[in-house]
Amino acid sequence: MKKIYLILSLIGLIVVGCESKTSTGATTRLESRSSTIASSKATSGALVGAALDEQDRKIMEKTSPRTVERMDRKEPLTINDIIKLSQGGVSDDTIIRYIQETKTTYNLSQAQINRLQEAGVSQRVINYMVDTGI
Numbered sequence: 001m002k003k004i005y006l007i008l009s010l011i012g013l014i015v016v017g018c019e020s021k022t023s024t025g026a027t028t029r030l031e032s033r034s035s036t037i038a039s040s041k042a043t044s045g046a047l048v049g050a051a052l053d054e055q056d057r058k059i060m061e062k063t064s065p066r067t068v069e070r071m072d073r074k075e076p077l078t079i080n081d082i083i084k085l086s087q088g089g090v091s092d093d094t095i096i097r098y099i100q101e102t103k104t105t106y107n108l109s110q111a112q113i114n115r116l117q118e119a120g121v122s123q124r125v126i127n128y129m130v131d132t133g134i
Helices: 002-017 029-044 054-063 065-072 079-087 092-102 110-118 123-132
Strands: none
Touching: 054 065, 054 079, 065 079, 079 092, 079 110, 079 123, 092 123, 110 123
């Protein structure tokens, strides 16, 4: 499998190096195909899916490695994980998308909701979590 990616990457580099555009600026079919190959390789290399970008991942590996491990295994996030992600600066969209992808449901008590609010988790994320338990 690695050989295939290596070969496709090399082909992509060769083709991209021989770039030629039409006078209108449109990319030729061959260039478009090589871009697609390179794009699919980059996508397949992301173990956490689209959950964490590189910068978020580095921050979270330092502050909460267990959360990153849980996300790598596509496990549901705990309330503590949600707090750590939020405090680590991970966007609401990323947190919500991960909850959607793992099909996690939360049945939050008022005390848990208060804890999330006091920890600075956005109301948007909290509302989404509450909505999963309905």
